[in-house]
Amino acid sequence: MLPHLGAAYNLARWLVGSQHDAEDVVQESYLRALKFFTGFRGGNGRPWLLAIVRNTCYTWLRGNRMDAVTTELDEDMPLADTRDVNPEELLMAAARSELVQRALEQLPAEFREVVILRELEGMSYKEIAEIAGVPMGTVMSRLARARVRLQKLLSEANPAEARA
Amino acid sequence: MSCREAQELIHGYVDGELDLVRNLEMERHFRDCGDCASAHERLRSMRSAMSIPYFQAPPGLETRIRARVREASGVAKVAAPRRPFHWQWAGVAASLIIVALGTWRVASTNRPADALAQEVLASHVRAMMASHLTDVPSSDRHTVKPWFNGKLDFSPPVGDFADRGFALIGGRLDYLDNRSVAALVYQRRKHLINLFIWPAPEQPDRGVEESERQGYHLMRWTKAHMTYWAVSDLNAAELRELVGLVEGG
DSSP states (O other), rough: OTTTTTHHHHHHHHHHHHHHHHHHHHHHHHHHHHHHGGGOOOOOOHHHHHHHHHHHHHHHHHHHHHHHHHHOTTSSSSOOOOOOOOOOOOHHHTOOOHHHHHHHHHSOHHHHHHHIIIIITTHHHEEEEEHSSSSSHHHHHHHHHHHHHHHHHHHHHHHHHHOO | OOOHHHHHHHHHHHHSSOHHHHHHHHHHHHHHHHHHHHHHHHHHHHHHOOOOOOOOOOTTTTHHHHHHHHHHHTGGGGGGOOOOOOOHHHHHHHHHHHHHSSSSOOOOOTTTTHHHHHHHHHHHHHHTTOOOOOOEEEEEEEEEEEETTTBBBOOOOOOBBGGTTBBEEEEEEEETTTTTEEEEEEEEEEEEEEEEEEETTTTOEEEEEEETTTTTEEEEEEEEEEEEEEEEESOHHHHHHHHHHHHHO
């Protein structure tokens, strides 16, 4: 296996949204990685490679899907209130991967990626900060906003409708 | 701690990213504030229940990437009879790359003298990554040595040290220090060693200089107007053994 190919593809697929485009982006990323290989100084290889994948994704998004990156991030807004979220509805929807996927796809890419890196790759805030090129505090703030939105979206998702 | 602050810190708390003091503050806050405690509970159960799809890389993607890498690194252009893709090396190469990407932590200085070492290492890694180790895969030095004739303006010494635990895998043309060079590939257990050789006219003999970069060992020396570079992730002692054999031969 090429190193970190699974993680690279998964991240790209979540960011660009289709198998075909994700494959292109991942190929391009490995070529870039090869080119920068001699310039790589220290550190852990996985965040380094995923940072290249991420940047390649955003370059692709800016060229092809302007709508996906021009979303205004409400990073400074207070967190939404989740007291009205029904815990049972939330849990039922959370267990349904197609509902989770749809909810995640509604988040801005900057929020989606922190969830993917944290929940699927188990990366630390420090590593995510390195990949996304933001301070660790921003990682936490984005995760907080992403998860609050996920709670809202999932608890409002209607499983019956999704099944249809 | 205010609830507004706590609502954000809950996430650092469930991710185990807070320091001890903050952790204790959070726990105290949960005892005092029912709303934040249930927000914490909701978050915890959502995380444990949440089933996020993991998209598996499609079959064939790896092969396509390897082919592109090979094209891009230019090594496929050498006209030479070649066996099909060497799957048996793919695993070995991958493990080397994992070593490269995973343990690459060397405080590298940027002295110009290091540039060649970096070039040699990059060449080694590129050959592994593209799974393009040999143009002439053969364990017979009487096959490997003549293969270089006509492809290089010098004749590299080719030794086979299989009886000493260093099996010759084959040879390859490579490009280093602005010239074509011979690359011999040896194997020791799962470790591959690239031995680069090119002429060093009018240079005096120089003893073996060792260095370590990004988890790889590099050894260089000059003998009988030839420059040698051996590079591998093999441990220094065993690499030194091969160097001794090459030098002695």
